[in-house]
Amino acid sequence: MSERASWFYRILISKRDTKRRPVSRAPRAPEPHEAYSGLIRLHVLHHASEGAVFGLGMIEELGRHGYRLSPGTLYPMLRELEREGLLRSERRRVDGKIRCLYRATPAGRKALKIGKQRVLELFQEIFEDRG
Ligand SMILES: [Zn+2]
Numbered sequence: 574m575s576e577r578a579s580w581f582y583r584i585l586i587s588k589r590d591t592k593r594r595p596v597s598r599a600p601r602a603p604e605p606h607e608a609y610s611g612l613i614r615l616h617v618l619h620h621a622s623e624g625a626v627f628g629l630g631m632i633e634e635l636g637r638h639g640y641r642l643s644p645g646t647l648y649p650m651l652r653e654l655e656r657e658g659l660l661r662s663e664r665r666r667v668d669g670k671i672r673c674l675y676r677a678t679p680a681g682r683k684a685l686k687i688g689k690q691r692v693l694e695l696f697q698e699i700f701e702d703r704g
Contacts, residue, residue, distance in 0.1 A: 613640060614654060615692065618685040621660055622677035627667070651675055659684050 613635065620626045620634060628648050635642055651673075654660040659681035662673050677685065 610650070611688075612692070613642070614650065615685065615688045616640075617651065617654065617675075618659060618677055618681050618688065621675050622682050622685055625665075625674040625676050627672045627674050654681070 616635060616638070617626065617631060620631065626634075628644060628651060631651075632642055632644065632647055635647075651660065651662075655662055655675065658678060660675045661678050662675050664671055665674050666672075667674075
């Protein structure tokens, strides 16, 4: 390939590269919870295995642990856990309001058990050289 041809080739490649990526769109800022969404899911499973939980109650509970989640983030997460068969929901009247209550299924309890082992391992690894 001549020098001129290789230059042209590089231009073509770079043009194709820019076409592949949506350059016009600004990169999406990640939601702060995305890095530890697994921990939040595990937290939800933990409470849902002890008793029924509902969205707003869970948002409050997570808030006590420093996780600030909006309903727009938590509700899809609850529905996803239900789709995965880890939670089961039922509608109940609580204090005059219809609430969607979630409980852990047997598969959810099993996932929690494995998740707890993983968290313990991670915890030990992260903090092992702290002395
Ligand atoms: Zn908690």
